[in-house]
Amino acid sequence: MNWxxxxxxxxxxxFLLLIPLIVFYxxxxxxxxxxxxxxxxxxxxxxxxxxxxxxxxxxxxxxxxFQILLLCALIxxxxxxxxxxxxxxxxxxxxxxxxxxxMGALDGPGGKSRLDEAKERVGKLIxxxxxxxxxxxxxxxxxxxxxxxxxNNKRLLRESLAQLEVSHVxxxxxxxxxxxxxxxxxxxxxxxxLLSDGNVPQDVEFELPFxxxxxxxxxxxxxxxxTDFNARRSRTGWDVFARVEGSKEAKTLAEYEFKQNGQLxxxxxxxxxxxxxxxxxxKVSTDIAVSLELQLKPDGFDSLDSDNxxxxxxxxPRPLAVYCPIEMASIRSALSIIxxxxxxxxxESTPSAVDLKFADGPLSPGPEARLNxxxxxxxxxxxxxxxxxxxLAEIVDWNRTAPLLQHVQLLDVQIAxxxxxxxxxxxxxxxxxxxxxxxxxxxGPLILERSNxxxxxxxxxxxxDRSSLIFRVGFPILIQNITQIALTRAALADARAIPAGxxxxxxxxxxxEFHVTGPHGFTDSGKSDKDGFLMGxxxxxxxxxxxxxxxxxxxxxxxxxxxHESSMEAVEKLNFPEVSVSATETTVKTDEPLWGxxxxxxxxxxxxxxxxxxxxxxxxxx
Amino acid sequence: MDxxxxxxxxxxxxxxxxxxxxxxLPMRRRTNRSRGEHLAGKGGTSTEFNDYRDYVAGDDMRYxxxxxxxxxxxxxxxxxxxxxxxHVVILVDASASMQFGDKFLRARQLAACFAIMGLxxxxxxxxxxxxxxxxxxxxxxxxxxRISMKRVLKFLEDIPPGGDFPIExxxxxxxxxxxxRGIAVLLxxxxxxxxxxxxxxxxxxxxxxxxxxxxxxxxxLNPELTGDLRFVDSESGQTLDVSSVGDLIGFYHxxxxxxxxYLSTLCRQRNGRFIHLDASLPLDEILFDVxxxxxxxx
Numbered sequence: 001m002n003w004x005x006x007x008x009x010x011x012x013x014x015f016l017l018l019i020p021l022i023v024f025y026x027x028x029x030x031x032x033x034x035x036x037x038x039x040x041x042x043x044x045x046x047x048x049x050x051x052x053x054x055x056x057x058x059x060x061x062x063x064x065x066f067q068i069l070l071l072c073a074l075i076x077x078x079x080x081x082x083x084x085x086x087x088x089x090x091x092x093x094x095x096x097x098x099x100x101x102x103m104g105a106l107d108g109p110g111g112k113s114r115l116d117e118a119k120e121r122v123g124k125l126i127x128x129x130x131x132x133x134x135x136x137x138x139x140x141x142x143x144x145x146x147x148x149x150x151x152n153n154k155r156l157l158r159e160s161l162a163q164l165e166v167s168h169v170x171x172x173x174x175x176x177x178x179x180x181x182x183x184x185x186x187x188x189x190x191x192x193x194l195l196s197d198g199n200v201p202q203d204v205e206f207e208l209p210f211x212x213x214x215x216x217x218x219x220x221x222x223x224x225x226x227t228d229f230n231a232r233r234s235r236t237g238w239d240v241f242a243r244v245e246g247s248k249e250a251k252t253l254a255e256y257e258f259k260q261n262g263q264l265x266x267x268x269x270x271x272x273x274x275x276x277x278x279x280x281x282x283k284v285s286t287d288i289a290v291s292l293e294l295q296l297k298p299d300g301f302d303s304l305d306s307d308n309x310x311x312x313x314x315x316x317p318r319p320l321a322v323y324c325p326i327e328m329a330s331i332r333s334a335l336s337i338i339x340x341x342x343x344x345x346x347x348e349s350t351p352s353a354v355d356l357k358f359a360d361g362p363l364s365p366g367p368e369a370r371l372n373x374x375x376x377x378x379x380x381x382x383x384x385x386x387x388x389x390x391x392l393a394e395i396v397d398w399n400r401t402a403p404l405l406q407h408v409q410l411l412d413v414q415i416a417x418x419x420x421x422x423x424x425x426x427x428x429x430x431x432x433x434x435x436x437x438x439x440x441x442x443x444g445p446l447i448l449e450r451s452n453x454x455x456x457x458x459x460x461x462x463x464x465d466r467s468s469l470i471f472r473v474g475f476p477i478l479i480q481n482i483t484q485i486a487l488t489r490a491a492l493a494d495a496r497a498i499p500a501g502x503x504x505x506x507x508x509x510x511x512x513e514f515h516v517t518g519p520h521g522f523t524d525s526g527k528s529d530k531d532g533f534l535m536g537x538x539x540x541x542x543x544x545x546x547x548x549x550x551x552x553x554x555x556x557x558x559x560x561x562x563x564h565e566s567s568m569e570a571v572e573k574l575n576f577p578e579v580s581v582s583a584t585e586t587t588v589k590t591d592e593p594l595w596g597x598x599x600x601x602x603x604x605x606x607x608x609x610x611x612x613x614x615x616x617x618x619x620x621x622x
Numbered sequence: 623m624d625x626x627x628x629x630x631x632x633x634x635x636x637x638x639x640x641x642x643x644x645x646x647l648p649m650r651r652r653t654n655r656s657r658g659e660h661l662a663g664k665g666g667t668s669t670e671f672n673d674y675r676d677y678v679a680g681d682d683m684r685y686x687x688x689x690x691x692x693x694x695x696x697x698x699x700x701x702x703x704x705x706x707x708x709h710v711v712i713l714v715d716a717s718a719s720m721q722f723g724d725k726f727l728r729a730r731q732l733a734a735c736f737a738i739m740g741l742x743x744x745x746x747x748x749x750x751x752x753x754x755x756x757x758x759x760x761x762x763x764x765x766x767x768r769i770s771m772k773r774v775l776k777f778l779e780d781i782p783p784g785g786d787f788p789i790e791x792x793x794x795x796x797x798x799x800x801x802x803r804g805i806a807v808l809l810x811x812x813x814x815x816x817x818x819x820x821x822x823x824x825x826x827x828x829x830x831x832x833x834x835x836x837x838x839x840x841x842x843l844n845p846e847l848t849g850d851l852r853f854v855d856s857e858s859g860q861t862l863d864v865s866s867v868g869d870l871i872g873f874y875h876x877x878x879x880x881x882x883x884y885l886s887t888l889c890r891q892r893n894g895r896f897i898h899l900d901a902s903l904p905l906d907e908i909l910f911d912v913x914x915x916x917x918x919x920x
Contacts, residue, residue, distance in 0.1 A: 031852040031863055037719035037842060038813035039855040039862050041881065045873045046864065062866060063850070 004594060007080040007130050014075040021071060025064045066609035073602035080131055081594040092134050092150050092187045095122055096176040097164060098196035100141040101500075101542075102565040104166035105197070105220025105303040114197040114217050115166050121195060121215065126157045128592050136183060137161060140176030140194075141540075142169040142501045150187050167540040168306040168500040170562035171200040173574070181209055198570025198583055208576050216570060216583035222249040224272045224298050225307025225566035229497035229559060231292075231314055233487075237285035238314055238495075242294050244280065246272040247568035252300045258282055259293040270296075289316040291544075291557055306542045307566045311557020312497045320487055321354035323366045328358055328375070330470045334479035341483065356486035360463065371456045371486045376417070376463030381433060385425045386444055388461060391418030395446060398439035403488075404449065404458060404481050405438060408474040415469070417462035419444030435459070454505055454533045456489060458482070497559040500542055505535040508550045518558070519543030630775040632727075632734045637906060641735045644909075644919050645743045646710070648805050648831045649893050674698045709748070709764065709804030710740035711830060713796050714778070716751045716760075717785045718856040719811055723839025725901040728908070729809040730778045732835060735909055736807045737774045739919065741767060746802065749777055752792035753785030759795050764802075786857035788814045793821035803829030812836045812885055822888045832894030833918065834885060837901045845874060 006012075036042070103114040122137070129135060129152060137147035137160050147160040173194070180192045191211040198216045224246035231238040244254070251273050258266040258280075270278050284290065296308040319342045324332045326345065335343055344350040350367055357369030360376050378386055393415040398405055421444045430437055430445060438458075439447035448459040464470050469478075487493035498504055503516065510532040516524040519541045528534040539545055539558045547554040560566070573582040629635055677686060677697035687700040712733045720726040733749060740747040747770070749762035762777040787795075789810045796806075806825050812818065812834070825832050848868035852861050864870065882898050889896040897916060899908055913919050 031850045033852045033854055033861075034847075035854045035856050036845075037722045037725075037811060037839070037856050039853055039858075039860060040813045040815050041842075041874060041877050042853055042862055042864060043815070044877045045870050046862065048873050048877070 003084070004081045005084050005591075007082060007132050009079060011075060011078040011080075014078065015072075017071060017075075018068060021067055022064065025067065063609065063612060066605055066612065070602055070605040070609060073598045073605060077595040077598035077602060079595075081598065082130055083592040083594060090191045091132060092136070092189050094136045094138055094150075094180040094183055094189060094192045095125065096138045096140045096144075096173070096180065096192060096194045096196075097122065098141070098171060098173075098194070098200065099139045099164060099167050100171035100196075100199065100565060101166065101168045101306050101560050101562065102171070102197050102199035102220065102304065102568065104168075104306060105223060105568060107218060107303070108221050109301050111221070113166065114220055115164065117217050118195040119161055119164065121217075122161055123158065125193075126154050126161070129154065129157075130591055130593055134187075136187075137164075138176055138179055139164060140171070140173060140196075141167040142172045142175070144175035144179040146179060146183075150183070166306075168542040168558075168560050169540060170499065170501075170560075170565050171196070173200055173204050174206045177204070177206045177208070181206075184210065197568075198572075199565050199568060200571060200574070201564065202571040202573070203575045206576060208579060208581070212574070212581045214574060214581050214583045216585050218585065219568045219570045220247075220303035221301060221568075222252070223247045223303040223307070223566060223568050224250045224252065224254055224296065225304060225560065226294060226296060226310040227277070227307070227563040227566050228561060229292075229294055229310040229312050230494060231284070231312060231496075232494045233317070233492065234283075237283065237317075240282040240284055240292060240312065242280040242282070242310065243277050244270055244272060244296065245277045245563060245566055246274060247303075247566070248274050249568075250274065250298075250302075252298055254296050254298040256280065256297070257293075257295045259295070260284060260286075260290050262291075262293070284314065286314065287317055290314050291555065293557065303568065304566065307560045307562075309542060310497050310559035310561060311544065312495060312559075313555075313557055314495050315491050318492065320356065320483060320490065320492060321351060322356040322358075322483070322486070323350060323354045323369065324358040325360065325364065325366070328360055328465075330465055330475075331358055331375075331479060334476045335483070337476065338480060338483055355490040355492070356483060370454065370489050371458070371482070373458045373460070373482055375460040376466070378461060379459060382430075382435070382448075382459075385422050385429055385433070386419050386461065387422070388417045389420050390416065392416065393418040393441040393443065393446060393462065395439055395441055398447070399437075402438050402449070403485050404447070404478070406477075406481055408478050408481070409472070410439060410469075410474065413467060413469050413472060415441070415446065415462045416466040419446060419461050454507070454531070454535070456485070497561050498539075498556060499561045500539055500558045502535075503537040503539045503545060503547070503556055503558075505533055506547075506554060507532045508534050508554075512549055514547050514549035516545055516547050518545040630734065631779055632731050632775060633905075637735075637909070638738065641738050641909065642742050644735075644739050646736065646739050646805060646833075647917055647920050648708070649895070650831060671700070671702060673701045675701060708740075708743075709746045709800075709802035709830075710736060710807065711796065711800055711802075711804065712736055712747065712749045712807045713759075713792060713809065714749065714751045714781060715787070715789055715792065715808075715810030716753045716781050716783055717787050717789075718783070719813055720837070721783050722841060722856070723901050725811060725837045725839050726783050728837055728899070728901045728903075728905065729835075730781060731905050732837075732908070733807065733809055734775055734778050735905075736833070737778070738771060740805075741765070741771050741774065745804070747774060748800065749774060750792070750796045750799075751777075751781040752787035752789070752795065753782065755785070755787045755791060757787075759787070759792060759799075761799060788816050790814055790816040790818055790821045794824060797821075797824050797828055800828070804831070805833055806830035807833040807835070809835050809837065811838055811842070812881065813842070818885060818888055822892055822894070826892040826894075832889050832892060832896075834889050834894060834896040836882065836885065836896070836898035838898060839901050842878070843900055845871060847871065 097118050105114055131152060134150040134152050135157055136150045137157060139145045139147055148157055183189060189210050191213055193213045193215060195215045197219050224244060226242055227245045228243035231240040253269055253271050255269045257264055272278060292312040294310045319340045321342050322335055323344045324335060335341060353368045356371045357366055359374045362377060362380060378388055395410045395413055398410050419441060427437060435448040435450045437445040438449050446461050450457045469475050508528050510528055510530050513527050514534055516537050518539060522541055524538045526534060526537045542558055542560050545556045545558060573580045629638055677699045681699050685699045686697050690698045714729050714733045720729060737747045737749060744766060746764040746766050748764040751760040762774060765773060789812055850865045851867050852863050854861050886896040895918060
């Protein structure tokens with residue numbers, strides 16, 4: 001049995017008020033005077049032993065008893081009593097609520113969503129919150145958003161909780177934990193509560209600095225959904241692939257409709273048996289940009305609607321625009337054998353922007369490009385870290401899995417440019433400068449890569465013409481890899497459905513305000529930078545979005561495309577780098593505050609005392 | 623009550639007319655030697671035959687039954703019942719406690735009725751009114767006959783209320799002044815701190831048959847009170863704080879019944895009568911219904 005506790009024991013001093021209460025009661029007791037013929041009988045009554053029994057005495061001072069009880073009830077209420085749950089109490093508790101797509105899954109036909117269940121649990125937590133406890137509600141999906149500061153304002157917490165909605169994005173818990181960690185700098189945090197259905201990545205790249213209470217909700221019901229939707233460029237157009245998966249319980253038939261620019265291209269049915277994925281293949285022949293839509297219509301109950309539709313935007317097919325100065329003859333020679341490439345400078349005028357640009361010097365002229373390959377010099381930002389000397393450099397290692405160096409053998413390549421690191425410079429300094437080392441010699445890096453959302457720079461610190469690389473089979477493969485990267489970045493080689501979260505960056509009119517409208521009344525706005533790149537616009541729901549503000553409106557189809565969200569498989573535990581946290585489905589026990597009961601009792605006693613005091617003694621003359 | 627057409631302000635003329643034809647019925651004949659309307663147990667000079675006895679020397683020859691003598695040849699004296707006078711003493715409690723409700727009015731009305739019954743039956747009637755303790759009661763000296771009726775009624779009408787004379791002391795004060803056997807009518811609420819044993823014994827010893835009538839008002843019979851009250855004694859001004867009066871009403875009734883039982887026992891043991899009446903009852907109902915049924919009057 002857990003004994004009640006008091007969270008504001010200091011208010012027990014108010015019990016001293018009982019002394020003046022009792023004293024003043026007897027000092028100020030005013031009784032209505034009533035003249036009667038004789039006191040003879042009443043004297044006998046008062047002298048009666050039965051009248052002077054303890055119980056009768058108690059009844060005779062009922063008003064005083066009411067006042068004492070009322071005062072005690074109010075003081076105890078002020079002392080904030082609570083019934084301890086037996087668990088350790090926390091003062092500041094961040095509550096991470098998973099709002100990823102799977103939290104919208106229903107537990108049955110007409111049932112409630114996982115988020116509704118999470119809201120009920122958090123609502124109970126808010127109701128049972130003690131005055132010295134503070135909650136901070138954090139919504140976690142692919143990002144984290146703090147709904148409230150640490151507060152004990154129940155109204156504010158309930159309002160924030162009520163406004164919480166499911167986002168059609170995959171879970172990424174790290175953001176939520178990092179936000180909680182950031183909060184711990186301002187508030188002492190011992191424990192963090194996570195409410196999730198368990199459809200989250202099991203491995204979390206985060207060092208837990210606090211205890212984690214992983215409250216796992218029951219997973220949703222049977223579900224099937226589209227977990228992948230992509231297209232690859234073919235000679236005749238596009239090969240479109242879609243993967244349809246289901247949860248373990250899902251054994252059903254589903255019809256699907258494949259639409260191109262809103263027009264039905266194909267309609268068929270697919271049988272889903274548990275977690276065995278079904279692959280759908282379509283061929284699309286087009287010479288213009290098209291929007292594809294794949295929609296599933298399950299026959300039976302489907303717990304999650306947001307993964308039943310996927311969108312894919314295919315760009316207009318065009319050759320890859322590559323700029324390579326005339327002086328870089330070896331590279332131009334390798335590029336010339338690759339099909340579907342417009343090589344500049346050439347017979348046609350050079351456009352202002354290309355997909356791939358080669359440069360052999362820091363002041364190399366030419367158009368803007370998303371992929372810049374610079375060879376044979378040290379860029380200004382690295383000039384203080386490394387310099388190139390004449391000498392033979394020996395490659396000792398390279399990143400064989402990097403797209404640039406796939407199938408490229410650099411062993412025994414003779415390089416006449418020898419990098420030399422400045423004093424005190426290590427590989428870590430290049431990482432801090434944003435570069436990734438792809439190839440390393442004994443004396444320093446030879447190939448570096450720097451990437452951001454809109455631009456990729458590949459830096460060769462040697463010139464291929466001063467190496468034996470151009471005579472190796474790997475050289476045309478290297479150039480082929482570069483063009484493949486360029487094709488990918490220009491979305492010319494393949495296309496993938498855009499997952500919900502944020503809209504993909506686009507280069508539009510510079511420094512222009514753009515507005516986004518999407519499904520569920522979603523709106524957002526943003527401004528492009530001076531280079532015209534528009535980034536970071538939100539797209540939390542599955543559906544089509546329209547970006548206006550530029551010369552022409554842009555349309556995006558946003559899909560869920562998250563296998564673990566559609567699978568409805570809950571993880572048993574979360575694996576952190578050093579610890580694992582098991583999930584529990586039992587409802588968290590909280591200390592139950594009792595002050596409300598005492599306040600109600602005080603109110604009742606007040607009303608009772610008022611009635612008793614105001615009651616006119618019967619038989620009294622008017 | 624219209625005094626201009628009424629013989630007295632205490633009684634309706636119709637009531638008065640009926641009362642004049644009524645008489646008290648004492649349980650025992652307690653009479654005085656003086657001639658009166660009540661037949662005494664011993665031989666007397668009335669016309670109502672009582673018994674015979676042997677003639678003895680010195681007897682009045684006029685009472686010898688000569689018809690018997692002629693048949694039996696022995697003288698027998700014929701005896702007649704003796705009609706003696708009965709003294710009716712009426713004690714009206716005029717203390718402050720009698721001012722509640724209709725108690726004082728009803729006490730004076732009943733006193734008037736008993737006095738008229740006595741007067742109309744050629745009894746001696748004396749009336750005492752007790753007010754303030756330590757003082758001599760107001761006295762209407764013994765009177766008799768219809769001629770005294772106006773005087774008696776006037777005395778009763780003029781009794782001023784108020785005072786703190788306890789009934790037990792009032793009885794003793796009356797007995798100091800009174801001589802004669804008969805009936806003592808006590809009209810009071812009997813709400814006193816003292817014991818009634820001694821005055822009852824004194825009345826009995828004085829040859830007075832007690833007609834004790836306890837008159838109570840509604841607040842004494844059914845005190846519907848609740849809450850915390852400070853009671854003030856109407857006579858002494860003393861106070862008594864009582865909490866949760868409503869819870870004590872049951873005890874009050876028990877003690878009231880105990881008092882009435884006590885008074886009834888005292889009277890019964892001394893060949894007296896006791897009755898408690900609600901003063902709010904109509905006088906006619908008390909006289910012609912309650913007291914008649916109880917055998918107090920006829």
